[in-house]
Amino acid sequence: MSNFDLSPLQEQLQSMQTQGRSALLPALHAAQEIYGYIPEAVAQEIGRSLGVPLADVHGVIEFYSLFYSAPPGQAVVHICTDIACALRGSEQVLETVCRHLGIREGGTSADGAFTVQRAPCLGLCEHAPAALVGKSAAGEINSHAVEDLLAGKLPAPRAIVGGTQRRLTKNCGKGRPTTLAEYLEGGGYAGLRRALSLSPGAVIDAVKDSGLVGRGGAAFPTGVKWEGAAQAPGEPKYVVCNADESEPGTFKDRVLMEDDPHLTLEGMIIAGYAIGAPKGYIYVRGEYLQSYKTLGDAVAEAEAAGYLGKNILGSGFDFEIELRLGAGAYICGEETALFESIEGKRGFPRLKPPFPTTSGLFGKPTVINNVETLCNIPFILAEGPEAFRRAGTEKSPGTKLFCLSGDVKSPGVYEVPFGVSLRYLLDDLAGGMRSGSPLQTVLVGGAAGAFATPDQLDVEMSFEGLKSAGLPLGSGVVLAIDQTHDLRQVLLNLARFFAHESCGKCYPCQLGTQRQFEILGRVAAGEAQSEDVARLSDVGWTMGDASICGLGQTAATATLSAIRLWPEMFGAS
Amino acid sequence: MESTTNNEITLTIDGRAVTVPAGTTILQAAREAGIEIPVICYHEATTSNGLCRTCVVEVEGARVLAASCVAQAAQNMVVHTRSERVLRSRRTILEMLSSAVDLSEAPEIQQMIEDYGADTQRFPAAQKREFALLDDNPMYVRDYSKCVLCWRCVQVCAEDAQYTYALSYNGRGFNTMISTFFNEPLPATTCVFCGQCVGVCPTNALKPRREWLLEQGKTPEEIIALTPKERRRRPQ
Numbered sequence: 001m002s003n004f005d006l007s008p009l010q011e012q013l014q015s016m017q018t019q020g021r022s023a024l025l026p027a028l029h030a031a032q033e034i035y036g037y038i039p040e041a042v043a044q045e046i047g048r049s050l051g052v053p054l055a056d057v058h059g060v061i062e063f064y065s066l067f068y069s070a071p072p073g074q075a076v077v078h079i080c081t082d083i084a085c086a087l088r089g090s091e092q093v094l095e096t097v098c099r100h101l102g103i104r105e106g107g108t109s110a111d112g113a114f115t116v117q118r119a120p121c122l123g124l125c126e127h128a129p130a131a132l133v134g135k136s137a138a139g140e141i142n143s144h145a146v147e148d149l150l151a152g153k154l155p156a157p158r159a160i161v162g163g164t165q166r167r168l169t170k171n172c173g174k175g176r177p178t179t180l181a182e183y184l185e186g187g188g189y190a191g192l193r194r195a196l197s198l199s200p201g202a203v204i205d206a207v208k209d210s211g212l213v214g215r216g217g218a219a220f221p222t223g224v225k226w227e228g229a230a231q232a233p234g235e236p237k238y239v240v241c242n243a244d245e246s247e248p249g250t251f252k253d254r255v256l257m258e259d260d261p262h263l264t265l266e267g268m269i270i271a272g273y274a275i276g277a278p279k280g281y282i283y284v285r286g287e288y289l290q291s292y293k294t295l296g297d298a299v300a301e302a303e304a305a306g307y308l309g310k311n312i313l314g315s316g317f318d319f320e321i322e323l324r325l326g327a328g329a330y331i332c333g334e335e336t337a338l339f340e341s342i343e344g345k346r347g348f349p350r351l352k353p354p355f356p357t358t359s360g361l362f363g364k365p366t367v368i369n370n371v372e373t374l375c376n377i378p379f380i381l382a383e384g385p386e387a388f389r390r391a392g393t394e395k396s397p398g399t400k401l402f403c404l405s406g407d408v409k410s411p412g413v414y415e416v417p418f419g420v421s422l423r424y425l426l427d428d429l430a431g432g433m434r435s436g437s438p439l440q441t442v443l444v445g446g447a448a449g450a451f452a453t454p455d456q457l458d459v460e461m462s463f464e465g466l467k468s469a470g471l472p473l474g475s476g477v478v479l480a481i482d483q484t485h486d487l488r489q490v491l492l493n494l495a496r497f498f499a500h501e502s503c504g505k506c507y508p509c510q511l512g513t514q515r516q517f518e519i520l521g522r523v524a525a526g527e528a529q530s531e532d533v534a535r536l537s538d539v540g541w542t543m544g545d546a547s548i549c550g551l552g553q554t555a556a557t558a559t560l561s562a563i564r565l566w567p568e569m570f571g572a573s
Numbered sequence: 574m575e576s577t578t579n580n581e582i583t584l585t586i587d588g589r590a591v592t593v594p595a596g597t598t599i600l601q602a603a604r605e606a607g608i609e610i611p612v613i614c615y616h617e618a619t620t621s622n623g624l625c626r627t628c629v630v631e632v633e634g635a636r637v638l639a640a641s642c643v644a645q646a647a648q649n650m651v652v653h654t655r656s657e658r659v660l661r662s663r664r665t666i667l668e669m670l671s672s673a674v675d676l677s678e679a680p681e682i683q684q685m686i687e688d689y690g691a692d693t694q695r696f697p698a699a700q701k702r703e704f705a706l707l708d709d710n711p712m713y714v715r716d717y718s719k720c721v722l723c724w725r726c727v728q729v730c731a732e733d734a735q736y737t738y739a740l741s742y743n744g745r746g747f748n749t750m751i752s753t754f755f756n757e758p759l760p761a762t763t764c765v766f767c768g769q770c771v772g773v774c775p776t777n778a779l780k781p782r783r784e785w786l787l788e789q790g791k792t793p794e795e796i797i798a799l800t801p802k803e804r805r806r807r808p809q
């Protein structure tokens with residue numbers, strides 16, 4: 001009944017069949033590679049082959065914005081219009097590109113070569129405005145000709161790394177991945193060797209003693225998490241590396257993965273040993289194709305050298321790592337939604353309890369950690385918890401990667417010990433404001449963050465320091481906004497992100513992100529109604545109080561913070 | 574279910590002490606104490622997913638409100654089912670829902686709107702979820718403009734009852750709609766027309782076709798004439 005040659009797909013499906021439904025996203029990616037999109041007959045074949053009900057295959061395709069059930073152009077041009085890029089004129093670039101091709105946003109050029117889409121934050125904020133053309137990332141796209149952008153002639157954006165204490169980033173910034181040989185030369189895999197010489201319990205103790213706290217946003221003590229999974233009944237256990245980095249303004253994990261992939265692998269292998277897991281997954285967001293490739297190469301290198309696989313370094317410990325590629329859904333960074341995605345489902349967050357440490361991936365005890373969290377582990381094992389604590393504050397030990405972007409002179413990833421001031425990051429490291437316009441505000445923590453005013457620049461950048469200032473550390477976003485920007489547009493931009501990324505599972509967020517977006521649209525257009533602040537507050541508090549997961553719970557944090565700071569901005573005009 | 578008889582817990586709900594077996598949800602515990610908590614997505618016959626959040630309650634010491642249909646009661650827990658925060662959330666959820674969905678045939682939700690003083694016009698110029706009515710089979714029509722996304726139909730079609738798997742979703746977030754595989758008409762799907770989905774739908778988004786035709790002013794004779802004798806089924 002179909003005019004598609006299914007044989008190249010069938011060949012690939014054969015090797016996936018043993019994984020069943022869990023291979024659904026890989027299968028859909030493979031199909032899209034072959035056919036350019038996922039036609040109905042192809043979806044049917046995948047469902048049949050993996051034993052997934054057809055309706056569910058459809059539901060999964062529909063959930064992820066990078067899966068297409070109708071053919072797009074030969075190359076899809078994703079132009080980031082989220083906050084960091086918006087501040088640098090991405091809307092105009094989007095318009096220019098569309099005009100050049102004679103199409104509207106979302107449309108396909110007459111020759112079928114290009115489809116142009118608005119993209120959520122691509123994690124290239126230090127190169128704003130950024131785009132993804134087919135599979136190639138491009139930065140500073142406003143300073144290049146549209147023809148060159150479309151022809152893929154722009155140079156690949158290179159990580160910009162700085163800071164005062166280069167613990168995690170010591171191998172980053174070369175403009176290429178660190179090879180295994182280079183990694184070893186710099187003391188790589190010494191942490192793993194040390195860990196394998198200890199008992200798993202002693203490894204967990206070292207992590208607990210270090211005081212390491214998760215860098216993914218929830219600030220959970222890592223050692224306690226590991227201990228929970230180690231002690232939970234159920235086999236096999238899993239280690240999952242959360243590399244879905246999609247919080248607007250965040251790009252640190254991309255730098256760690258692209259420039260020093262073995263550091264993440266080493267952290268994961270140690271975690272596997274500590275909790276007794278035979279397998280780990282790295283879930284990389286669908287837009288991070290370079291990270292995905294670099295990690296894949298590193299896994300192969302590590303396997304060949306005996307750092308992964310059977311009987312690692314003669315210790316008797318076996319561990320393998322499988323890479324998974326997301327497909328365009330911010331919510332899949334939420335840990336339980338991420339599990340669902342690996343299991344081949346729509347990325348709906350689960351109800352908690354149960355928590356991942358007792359019932360995580362495939363219902364088994366699971367440790368899920370952020371990339372940056374895992375990258376701290378080799379140091380802790382190699383140098384010891386005391387050495388680790390030598391940087392940072394009592395309650396926030398270690399170093400932190402901050403993502404500086406927006407209107408600063410030198411955006412980039414900066415590694416500093418916890419406890420430096422916000423002013424130090426902005427002025428001393430990122431070079432102050434880029435143009436003559438003074439600082440208006442700093443968005444701290446990401447789209448789910450809050451605004452710091454210019455009189456708060458002495459705040460100490462640590463979990464406790466930020467907390468006492470009423471600011472979240474989030475994923476380490478520090479996004480400076482100068483006075484040339486209308487903050488109402490900034491709020492609208494953040495609200496659009498959440499409305500686009502809500503999974504739709506629970507009513508407060510499914511409905512609230514949309515209503516917030518609409519009302520802020522009015523506010524930004526200068527057409528606010530007198531009741532709009534009350535509406536935004538009710539919507540915001542309801543999302544915060546009643547939503548299932550962190551997305552809805554924080555989708556109004558920035559709005560509520562702005563209402564507190566600048567009530568006049570919402571005035572009816 | 575584990576045996577729970579010798580494993581009882583006592584909690585306080587709205588100032589009343591309630592003793593229930595461990596594993597009981599706060600919703601059930603409240604009902605036992607004669608305290609009604611409003612629900613939309615909850616249904617005895619389907620797995621609770623905690624979607625609508627109208628059942629939220631305030632548990633002392635917790636950062637956020639708890640969905641009582643899924644949150645378990647615990648020893649010494651202190652629960653408030655009608656605190657300020659709870660009422661604000663319930664009212665706002667109902668207001669947002671009425672701004673998005675046609676609730677004209679959902680009497681229970683309408684009653685709730687009245688009980689909580691929700692203003693159905695609270696959100697002017699709000700986008701509604703509107704879809705063309707789907708009349709693609711002899712048994713029932715689907716009017717997703719009335720759908721509150723309670724998932725009950727999807728669930729009874731799958732593991733909660735029928736294991737037929739005819740239903741899933743289009744889109745995500747606000748723009749979610751219940752759908753079939755590639756939006757195929759129901760007779761072309763795995764649907765066996767058991768009617769369970771129609772039975773659990775709380776808003777008449779799913780409605781027997783006969784009832785719908787009667788509402789359109791068709792006579793029973795016309796309805797018979799309008800009903801195809803054969804169902805088109807896709808060969809498997």
Ligand SMILES: Cc1cc2nc3c(=O)[nH]c(=O)nc-3n(C[C@H](O)[C@H](O)[C@H](O)COP(=O)(O)O)c2cc1C
Pocket residue numbers: 213214215216217218219220222242243244245246247330331332333334335336368369370371373374549550551
């Ligand atoms: C909407 C949402 C998105 C998230 N995205 C990410 C992400 O991209 N990367 C990440 O590490 N954690 C993310 N998290 C946090 C994870 O749920 C989880 O807390 C984290 O991966 C745990 O790792 P850690 O303990 O090392 O911080 C997200 C949470 C939410 C609610």
Ligand code: SF4
Pocket residue numbers: 331348349501502503504505506507509510547548549550551552553
């Ligand atoms: S809060 Fe939002 S993203 Fe999270 S489960 Fe609810 S609808 Fe989905």
Ligand code: SF4
Pocket residue numbers: 719720721722723724725726727751770773774775776777778779
């Ligand atoms: S169609 Fe009815 S049963 Fe199905 S999700 Fe919508 S409201 Fe619920």
Ligand code: FES
Pocket residue numbers: 611612613614615622623624625626627628629640641642643
């Ligand atoms: S009844 Fe509890 S969330 Fe709907």
